[in-house]
Structures are given as C-alpha cells and as structure tokens.
Amino acid sequence: MASSNKSPNPNNPGNSGYAGKQRRILILLPVIIVVGIGVTVWSAVIYGGIRGLFLGLTADFALIIVWAALFLSTRKLAAAEREARERAERQARAQTADARRTPHLAQQNLNPFEQKTSILQMRMADHARSLIDVNAIKDGRVSTIYVHASVQNGASKWDCFFRAGDGLVGAGDLLRNEPDESRRAFFDYGRSLMDDYRAVCAQYHVDEPTELRITASAGTHAMHTDVNYQPLDGEHDDPYTAWASEVYASIRNEQAGRG
Numbered sequence: 001m002a003s004s005n006k007s008p009n010p011n012n013p014g015n016s017g018y019a020g021k022q023r024r025i026l027i028l029l030p031v032i033i034v035v036g037i038g039v040t041v042w043s044a045v046i047y048g049g050i051r052g053l054f055l056g057l058t059a060d061f062a063l064i065i066v067w068a069a070l071f072l073s074t075r076k077l078a079a080a081e082r083e084a085r086e087r088a089e090r091q092a093r094a095q096t097a098d099a100r101r102t103p104h105l106a107q108q109n110l111n112p113f114e115q116k117t118s119i120l121q122m123r124m125a126d127h128a129r130s131l132i133d134v135n136a137i138k139d140g141r142v143s144t145i146y147v148h149a150s151v152q153n154g155a156s157k158w159d160c161f162f163r164a165g166d167g168l169v170g171a172g173d174l175l176r177n178e179p180d181e182s183r184r185a186f187f188d189y190g191r192s193l194m195d196d197y198r199a200v201c202a203q204y205h206v207d208e209p210t211e212l213r214i215t216a217s218a219g220t221h222a223m224h225t226d227v228n229y230q231p232l233d234g235e236h237d238d239p240y241t242a243w244a245s246e247v248y249a250s251i252r253n254e255q256a257g258r259g
Helices: 019-048 049-107 112-129 135-136 180-203 239-258
Strands: 142-152 155-164 167-170 211-215 223-228
Touching: 019 049, 049 180, 112 142, 112 155, 112 180, 112 211, 112 223, 142 180, 142 239, 155 180, 155 239, 167 239
Parallel strands: none
Antiparallel strands: 142 155, 142 211, 155 167, 211 223
C-alpha cells in the first residue's frame, strides 16, 4: 500500500482529527495536575527545604506551560478545521442551488452581470435562511428574511434579521449561544458574498452599490432587492439599524391597520 509523507493540512476539510485531539489534551489536565503534585512532593523529599520546593514548582510550571501551548495550538487548528469544513459545506450547497437556478435565470433573458449578481443575492438570502429551523418556516413562525449588505469605508459589511410573528429577531440573537468561531464564520461568509458581488461589479465595469437591502420570503424563496449607490457614513448612522427600524415601524403600522 502506498504511503504519503505529507503532513496533515489543518485547512483541508478532510482532516477531522483536531477536535478529538483537543478533547484528549483537555482530559490530560487532571493527569498533569496529579503529576505536578507528585513531582513537587518528590522534589521536596529528595532535595529538602526551599530548594526542593522551588525545583518542584519550577517543574510544575514547565509542565503547565507545555500543556497550555499544546492545548491552545490544537484549539486553533480545530477551529480552522471546523471553519474549513463549514465553508466547504456552504460552497457545496451554494453550487447545488446555483445549478437549479441557472436555467430559471436564463429564461429571464438576464445578461451575464445580472445573472451573477442575482445568484449572489440568492446566496445571501440562503445563507441567512440557514439559521432558521425548517419547522419554523413551515408553520409560519418565521415569514420573512431581511439581508443587509453594504460597503462602508471601503469594507464589506453583512448582517441579517427575520420577521417572526409581529416582531423581529436578529442573526446575532440567534447565534448568541454558539461558539465565537461559529458566529464569526457565519458573518465572515456573508461578508465574503458581498466581496464577491463587488468583484463582479469590477469585472463588468459597473459601479458597485453601497447598500443592498434584500427582502426574501422564508417559505417561497421569492425576493426583492433595493440597491443604493449613495455613500454611507456608518460612524453617524448605522444603515442596518436604520432599515430594521423602518421594517419594525412598518409592522407596527400593519398591526394598527388590523386593529
């Protein structure tokens, strides 16, 4: 059987061992503590007095430093591995969805630029939709998806919120109990989609928008996008919060009309 001398690549989604290694290293901590106590006692008995205690504590400190360095490096690799795997899964889902959409978009007589930007808008909506439980969509608890993408000070921004009943809930609220790495990966991927959108604009020599407001039906996938080209000043007025406030006011007006 042929063998390979290549070392594992932590950015390869196929390598799935770092999370397990992290758990095993964590389990070693009680063992390290017991060994450290034993070393301290042994050193105090063999060398006696302050000198023995000092040597024992020095050995304990070295053990803890080695364990901490090993744990932190493995945790970093595990996070990179998880993010790479999630990114690959998202890309696979996006490619599958794009394959279904392309014939439909072709029937609309869209030019290549319009097709690519439409697909990216749909990807943004799908990415936001991935936060919502399927049953919540089926039974109507979540009815509308709102995706906000913008460019502020030359950097892409991305966020989303949802209509649940007669209220709104933000992506940050839904992710508050998730690990920091998962929250960061979710928003990073959204921003990367906006980066891709801007790259398409550059490719076709079209002015890039400063703001996209995507409103999508959670159940039917119907969507509408409002595009803004006016410069945004995020330091004085957060466009995401401004839009959420507008949507919330609209819901309140809708409630008043029903009443």
